[in-house]
Amino acid sequence: MIRHRESKGVERAIVLCLTPSLKRQTSFNTVKIASNDATQRAKARKDLARGKLCLFFSYLLIIFVLMLIFAFVPFYSDDNGGMPRNESAWRTACDENDIKVLDLYGLS
Numbered sequence: 001m002i003r004h005r006e007s008k009g010v011e012r013a014i015v016l017c018l019t020p021s022l023k024r025q026t027s028f029n030t031v032k033i034a035s036n037d038a039t040q041r042a043k044a045r046k047d048l049a050r051g052k053l054c055l056f057f058s059y060l061l062i063i064f065v066l067m068l069i070f071a072f073v074p075f076y077s078d079d080n081g082g083m084p085r086n087e088s089a090w091r092t093a094c095d096e097n098d099i100k101v102l103d104l105y106g107l108s
Helices: 038-072 088-096 099-105
Strands: 002-005 011-014
Touching: 088 099
Parallel strands: none
Antiparallel strands: 002 011
């Protein structure tokens, strides 16, 4: 117990609870090998490496599939019936720096 005396004779007690039953974690490895046999330890290390490689390549496969999807699928669906978009009106307004027309298009 730690006592702390404040002004005007007021005394407060602060209790520190120290519990020796709480232990710090000592193992940093996620795979615990219970055997001392060298062949079983080697198999466990190989299995762990295979698992890591499997996760890595599955992640790469997912990223590759997403890149393929967005490489061929357009972000907008209205493509004007397969005709190219008419951009001439806002392109000329942009080239001429016509603020009023650009305001109408929402581009200023």
